[in-house]
Amino acid sequence: MIEAYLIHILILICIYIVLAVSLDLTVGFAGMLNMGHVAFFGIGAYTSALLTLGGTPFLPALIAGAIMAGIAGFVLSLPTTKLKGDYLAVATLGFAFIIESVLKNWVSLTRGPLGLPGIPRPEFFGITVSSQLGYLIFSAVVMAICVFLIVRVEKSPFGRMLEATRDDEVAASTLGKDVYKTKAIALTVSAFFAGIAGSLYAHYISFIDPTTFSLLEVILLFSIIIVGGLGSSKGAIVGAIILLILPEPLRFLGFPSSIVGPARQILYALILLLILYFRPKGIFGRVELGES
Amino acid sequence: MSIVVQLLINSIIAGSIYALIASGFSLIYSVAKFMHFAHGAVVTVSAFILFFFAGMLKFPFWLSAILTIIFAALFGLLMNLLCYRPMRKRKATNAVLLIASLAMFILFQSLMIAVFGADIKTVRLGQISTGLNVFGGIITELQIIIVLVSVILLVLLWLFMKKTRLGKAMRAVADNKEVAQTVGINPEKIYNITFMIGSAIAGIAAVLIALEQNVEPNMGFSLIIKGFTGAIIGGIHMVPGAVLGSYLLGLVENFGIWFLPSGYKDAIAFVLLFIFLLIRPQGILGIKRGVNNK
Numbered sequence: 280m281i282e283a284y285l286i287h288i289l290i291l292i293c294i295y296i297v298l299a300v301s302l303d304l305t306v307g308f309a310g311m312l313n314m315g316h317v318a319f320f321g322i323g324a325y326t327s328a329l330l331t332l333g334g335t336p337f338l339p340a341l342i343a344g345a346i347m348a349g350i351a352g353f354v355l356s357l358p359t360t361k362l363k364g365d366y367l368a369v370a371t372l373g374f375a376f377i378i379e380s381v382l383k384n385w386v387s388l389t390r391g392p393l394g395l396p397g398i399p400r401p402e403f404f405g406i407t408v409s410s411q412l413g414y415l416i417f418s419a420v421v422m423a424i425c426v427f428l429i430v431r432v433e434k435s436p437f438g439r440m441l442e443a444t445r446d447d448e449v450a451a452s453t454l455g456k457d458v459y460k461t462k463a464i465a466l467t468v469s470a471f472f473a474g475i476a477g478s479l480y481a482h483y484i485s486f487i488d489p490t491t492f493s494l495l496e497v498i499l500l501f502s503i504i505i506v507g508g509l510g511s512s513k514g515a516i517v518g519a520i521i522l523l524i525l526p527e528p529l530r531f532l533g534f535p536s537s538i539v540g541p542a543r544q545i546l547y548a549l550i551l552l553l554i555l556y557f558r559p560k561g562i563f564g565r566v567e568l569g570e571s
Numbered sequence: 572m573s574i575v576v577q578l579l580i581n582s583i584i585a586g587s588i589y590a591l592i593a594s595g596f597s598l599i600y601s602v603a604k605f606m607h608f609a610h611g612a613v614v615t616v617s618a619f620i621l622f623f624f625a626g627m628l629k630f631p632f633w634l635s636a637i638l639t640i641i642f643a644a645l646f647g648l649l650m651n652l653l654c655y656r657p658m659r660k661r662k663a664t665n666a667v668l669l670i671a672s673l674a675m676f677i678l679f680q681s682l683m684i685a686v687f688g689a690d691i692k693t694v695r696l697g698q699i700s701t702g703l704n705v706f707g708g709i710i711t712e713l714q715i716i717i718v719l720v721s722v723i724l725l726v727l728l729w730l731f732m733k734k735t736r737l738g739k740a741m742r743a744v745a746d747n748k749e750v751a752q753t754v755g756i757n758p759e760k761i762y763n764i765t766f767m768i769g770s771a772i773a774g775i776a777a778v779l780i781a782l783e784q785n786v787e788p789n790m791g792f793s794l795i796i797k798g799f800t801g802a803i804i805g806g807i808h809m810v811p812g813a814v815l816g817s818y819l820l821g822l823v824e825n826f827g828i829w830f831l832p833s834g835y836k837d838a839i840a841f842v843l844l845f846i847f848l849l850i851r852p853q854g855i856l857g858i859k860r861g862v863n864n865k
Contacts, residue, residue: 312666358849365606368669369803370848373841376796380838391834494792498677501670537688541681548678555671556657568666 286411292523293418294479297425299503299515301472306501307509307566308433309465310445312364314497315355315371318378319348319470321492323477325382325389328398328487337401337482345474351378352470356463375497382489394488398481418479425472430512432468441465442510445566495544502551508564517562522547573707578825580708585797586821587721588783590814591776592798593805594725595769597813600802601745602765605665609650609672611795612679613770617643617777618786619683622692632696640774647770648763650675656759676791683788692786717779724772725814731768732810741765745808793837800840804847806854815855819843 298320305313327344331337359370382389389395401408401417408417432438443451444458452458481487499522507518526543534542559567592614599607620642624635654675655668663671702711732738743751744761752758780790797820799807805816820840827839847854 312669358845362848362852364666365669366803366848366852368666369606369799370845373800373844377838377841380835380841384832384834384838494673495677498674501673505670538685541685544677544681545685548674548681551674552654552671552678555663555667555674556654559661559663559667568664568670 283411286415288523288527290411290415290418290483292520293415293422294476294483295500295503295519295523296422296516297476297479298473298500299507299519300426300429300512301469301476302500303504303509303512303515304429304433304441304469304472305465306504306568307511307515307564308438308441308445309462310566311462311466312368312568313371313466313469314368314501315374315378316469316473316500317492317494317496318355318375319352319473320477320480320496321378321382321489322351322470323348323474324481324487324492325395325477326474327478328395328481329388331399331482332395332397336403337399338403341401341475341478344478345471348474348477349467349471352467352473353463355470356466360459360462360466372494372497375492375494379489379492382492389489392488392490394486395481396486398485398487400485401482414483418483421475421479425475426512426516429468429472433512437461437464498544498551499547502547502554505551505559505561505564505568506554508561509568510565511561511563514561514563522550525550574829576706576708578829579822580705580710580714582821582825583718583818584710584714584821585825586801586818587718588776588780588794589797589801589817589820590725591721591772591779592794593801593813593817594728594810595772595776596795596798597802597805597807597810598728598741598772599765599769601808601810602741603651603655603762605655605668605672606799607650607672607769608669608795608799609675609679610647610769610773610798611791612676613643613646613650613773613791614777614780614794615683615788615791616646616679617774618781618790619687619692621778621781622687622694622786625694626692636778639778640771643774643777644767644771647766647773650770651762651766656762676795680788680791687788689788694781694786696782713783717783720775720779724775725810728768728772728810737764796837797840800844802854804843804854806857808854808857812854812856819855 298316302313302316305311323344326347327340330340330343355371355374359367362370383391385391400414408414440451440456440461443456444461448458503518503522504515505518506521507514507516526546529539529542529546554561592610596607596610599610617639621635621639624630624638625632630638654671658668658671696713702709732742740751740756741761741764743754743756744758748758780794784790797817801817801820802813803816804819805814806812820843823843824836824839828836831839
């Protein structure tokens with residue numbers, strides 16, 4: 280029993296590490312205040328879930344989810360890469376609301392607020408990953424691959440160009456770098472990986488509904504990357520581990536379940552406020568939010 | 572024909588409510604230069620305070636309403652003093668303040684769920700009236716009061732900003748904080764007053780909305796979305812722009828659901844926001860300066 284519970288937490292940690300590391304690519308490395316990450320998470324989850332429910336094998340569905348999320352990221356980048364600071368935040372947040380609204384209202388496709396139940400567990404080459412432990416191993420492998428790839432991007436010349444864009448956009452463009460294109464690629468790549476996380480999530484929980492991809496999730500993701508420290512993949516990983524474990528004791532304190540949900544949100548919000556107050560750079564952070 | 576009249580009436584009512592939220596939001600933005608999303612939490616918490624006084628303690632309604640508005644002003648002031656001011660002292664960027672305001676929004680919304688429960692509360696005055704017939708459309712007395720209060724308040728706010736010493740000082744800080752400081756205006760004091768005025772307007776909005784709709788923990792969320800959408804499409808740097816944008820949003824939203832399912836109402840607001848961010852990011856009345864400033 281306790282073992283199953285621990286494995287459950289570890290699987291969620293793997294999923295949130297993918298989300299946090301990919302979000303950090305835009306917020307930490309490119310310096311874009313991207314608040315629409317949940318939308319890509321949701322697009323990946325819904326695409327992958329709907330395809331497998333329709334009979335598509337798991338692996339193509341996962342890749343399709345990631346590609347759909349990446350396309351959405353590219354589309355969002357078209358009107359937003361020239362916006363800065365607050366305006367970018369509002370536009371990306373707005374995008375997240377539009378996606379949530381579509382998930383809620385396109386009932387014929389998504390079943391609206393009823394959500395999608397019975398999403399099958401992954402199956403490849405005739406083997407179904409049905410046990411908890413099996414899913415943990417599977418998601419840990421996917422997580423490791425994603426983190427490896429994102430870190431490769433961050434350490435590449437392109438990653439340095441992203442940081443140059445973040446630190447001084449004008450200087451970067453005088454050196455002949457196309458800063459808008461750089462940002463658009465960053466957003467697309469970041470969305471792609473959020474789509475993978477969405478697929479992992481959908482096939483693990485086996486039920487998704489639009490409320491999973493709401494503003495509350497934005498706060499959790501920002502808490503993770505800010506606590507861990509912006510511009511640091513190590514920070515995003517440590518942040519995800521800390522923030523997913525921290526509210527767990529609430530379950531055992533004997534609060535009624537109607538209090539546990541809000542208490543969790545209160546805890547996340549307080550942590551975020553305290554870290555912004557006392558250590559805005561987080562644990563491993565190299566840059567501050569919106570600094571340039 | 573009567574559908575058009577009714578939709579027009581609904582647009583004006585919705586626009587009046589959005590304008591009350593947007594005016595406070597844009598007032599705070601123009602002076603303090605960051606997006607204070609927790610403004611939505613001021614509305615939510617104030618509505619619950621009204622429910623607490625009028626519904627639970629059974630205070631007379633007028634007394635409850637006054638207490639609620641005073642509470643809202645103090646709540647806004649405390650947010651500035653306890654959260655934003657220390658952060659500003661540490662030279663926090665406006666992105667940090669924006670994230671902090673979102674965190675406060677979630678904090679207080681969750682606190683309301685924990686304290687009052689997630690169910691819907693109502694605060695009602697007397698009988699529910701059938702409404703008056705205006706050119707084939709229906710409007711209730713309460714809705715007329717909402718529109719009137721909104722228009723009167725917005726005119727008063729405008730006069731206050733144009734004519735009084737304090738209003739001029741606020742505009743001076745909004746325009747250029749450093750120069751305002753050199754002529755002896757204390758910006759921190761102006762920030763406090765701005766937060767109190769903006770939040771008091773949100774408190775008044777909360778009283779009206781609590782009467783017209785319901786009191787629930789999520790109410791501030793959709794209101795602040797509409798408020799800041801209205802503010803941005805009208806021009807967030809000035810209150811009249813925000814008001815104009817709010818009425819425009821009310822119109823587009825209400826006529827939009829003629830064609831789309833009503834569930835898309837919030838999405839319509841954002842599509843409008845996107846169109847403006849693309850073609851006129853400074854808003855209808857806005858001037859170019861500031862859009863690209865950090």
